[in-house]
Amino acid sequence: MESTPTTSARPDAVAGIPMPALRNHAATHQEHLLEDLRRIVHAETPSHDKALLDAGLEVIRTLAVERLGEPQAEARTDGGVHGDVLDLRWPGRDVDGGEITELESSVLSVCHYDTVWPAGTITGWPLTAEGDRLTGPGVLDMKFGIVQTLWAVRALRELGVPHAPLRLLLTGDEEIGSTAGRPAIEAAAAQSALTLVPEPSAAGQPKDRRKGMVFADLTVHGVQAHAGLEPEKGASAVHALAAVVPDIVALASPDDGTTVTVGTFHGGTSRNVVAGQATCQVDVRVTEAAEQDRVAEGLRALRLPQPHAADPRLRLEIAVDANRPPMNPTPASRAAMDRVERLAAGLGRRITPAAVGGASDANFVSALGLPVLDGLGAVGEGPHAVHEHILVSEIAPQTALLAGLLADVAARP
Ligand SMILES: [Zn+2]
Known part of the structure; x- marks a missing residue:
C-alpha cells in the first residue's frame, strides 16, 4: 500500500501520528466514553447465561453501529451453550482519504464480552465513580476494551488520521476457556496485520508474557x-x-x-x-x-x-x-511492541512490558507466531474481585495508544 522505506529507529517515527491530539480527543469525549461504558457494564453478561450474553451482545452491537456506522462486513457464529462470536469490520482510510478495505491490512481487536459476575450483580453494584476510580462488574475485565476500541477509531476518523481497517471480534466465553472463541480468534488473527487484545493493563503496561x-x-x-x-x-x-x-x-x-x-x-x-x-x-x-x-x-x-x-x-x-499455551515474546510480537514503545513516547510514556501468571486469548495468537499485543486496555485493579475498577484519568492515554497502533499499521505495514 505504501512503498516508503522506513526504519523503526527513526527518531521522527511518530511524527505522522498526532499522539497528543488523539489523547485530547478521548479526553474531550470522556463523558461519552463513560456513558457508553455504563451501557455495556449494565448489560450483564455472565459466561454461563446464554440469554444475557445474547442480550448483552446486542447492546454492544447497537453501540458499535452508533459510534462507527454500519459495518462493512458482519458475521455471527453460534457459540452453542457458550456466547456467540460477533465479527465486525469497518474500513480504514489512506493518506488520500480513500477507503482501505483489505482484510490483510486490518488491525484485529479481540474483546471478550463475558464476565465472571453472576446475573443480578449490577443491582447491588452499579457502575460508580469514586474520585478517579470507576468501579463496576466487568468494567476492567474487559468491557472498557470494547469502548476503547470504538473510540480509538472515532478519534482517528474525526482527526482525519489515516488508519488501518478495524476488525472487532467479540467473544463470549473467554472466562471459561474460549471453546467457541478460539477457532474464530485464530482464524481472524491469521488474516490480520496485527492483533490487539485490550485486556487490563499491568499498571499501565502491556503484557508480553503470560503463563x-x-x-x-x-x-x-x-x-x-x-x-x-x-x-x-x-x-x-x-x-x-x-x-x-x-x-x-x-x-x-x-x-x-x-x-x-x-x-x-x-x-x-x-x-x-x-x-x-x-x-x-x-x-x-x-x-x-x-x-x-x-x-x-x-x-x-x-x-x-x-x-x-x-x-x-x-x-x-x-x-x-491443556488449555492455553504460554505466551512468550516472539519476533512478530517484539516488532509490534516496538510500535507501542514509539507511540507511547509520543505521550511521554515509557513502556516496560510485564510478565503475568494469568492467561488470555492472546496466548492462542502468540502460539501461532502471529503479531499480538496484550494488556493494552484499562489501567485499574481487581479483575474478578469486588474492588474491580479502572482509573478515569488513564482512559484518554490508553485510548490514544490503541488509536496510534491503528494509524501506525497503516503508515508502516
Ligand atoms: Zn479478560
Whole structure:
C-alpha cells in the first residue's frame, strides 16, 4: 500500500501520528466514553447465561453501529451453550482519504464480552465513580476494551488520521476457556496485520508474557459401605484419590516456572460411610510450552499407588485439558511492541512490558507466531474481585495508544 522505506529507529517515527491530539480527543469525549461504558457494564453478561450474553451482545452491537456506522462486513457464529462470536469490520482510510478495505491490512481487536459476575450483580453494584476510580462488574475485565476500541477509531476518523481497517471480534466465553472463541480468534488473527487484545493493563503496561495452563479433573470410583458394620465390603475413593495427590503435586517444577495446585478435593457422603466417589480439580501454570506437554502427559499417566492399585473395585478417571499455551515474546510480537514503545513516547510514556501468571486469548495468537499485543486496555485493579475498577484519568492515554497502533499499521505495514 505504501512503498516508503522506513526504519523503526527513526527518531521522527511518530511524527505522522498526532499522539497528543488523539489523547485530547478521548479526553474531550470522556463523558461519552463513560456513558457508553455504563451501557455495556449494565448489560450483564455472565459466561454461563446464554440469554444475557445474547442480550448483552446486542447492546454492544447497537453501540458499535452508533459510534462507527454500519459495518462493512458482519458475521455471527453460534457459540452453542457458550456466547456467540460477533465479527465486525469497518474500513480504514489512506493518506488520500480513500477507503482501505483489505482484510490483510486490518488491525484485529479481540474483546471478550463475558464476565465472571453472576446475573443480578449490577443491582447491588452499579457502575460508580469514586474520585478517579470507576468501579463496576466487568468494567476492567474487559468491557472498557470494547469502548476503547470504538473510540480509538472515532478519534482517528474525526482527526482525519489515516488508519488501518478495524476488525472487532467479540467473544463470549473467554472466562471459561474460549471453546467457541478460539477457532474464530485464530482464524481472524491469521488474516490480520496485527492483533490487539485490550485486556487490563499491568499498571499501565502491556503484557508480553503470560503463563499457559493445564486443567485436570481426577475422579476415583470406589464402593460404598457402612464404616462400622462392614468396612471391608467398601473400597474408599477418598483414600485412593488422596494417595494420588502427592504424585500430582510432584509434577510441579518451580525452577521452570511450573506450578501445580490441587484447588478442590471432594469425596464421600458421610462420616460413617466408606466413600464411593472422590474428585479433585488441578490447576497447572507453565511458562514454557515443553513444560505444558510434560505436565499434561504426567497427569494422563497417573495411576493409583499401592495398595489401591491392587483393588479392582477402584477406578481412576483422568480428564486433562491443556488449555492455553504460554505466551512468550516472539519476533512478530517484539516488532509490534516496538510500535507501542514509539507511540507511547509520543505521550511521554515509557513502556516496560510485564510478565503475568494469568492467561488470555492472546496466548492462542502468540502460539501461532502471529503479531499480538496484550494488556493494552484499562489501567485499574481487581479483575474478578469486588474492588474491580479502572482509573478515569488513564482512559484518554490508553485510548490514544490503541488509536496510534491503528494509524501506525497503516503508515508502516
Ligand atoms: Zn479478560
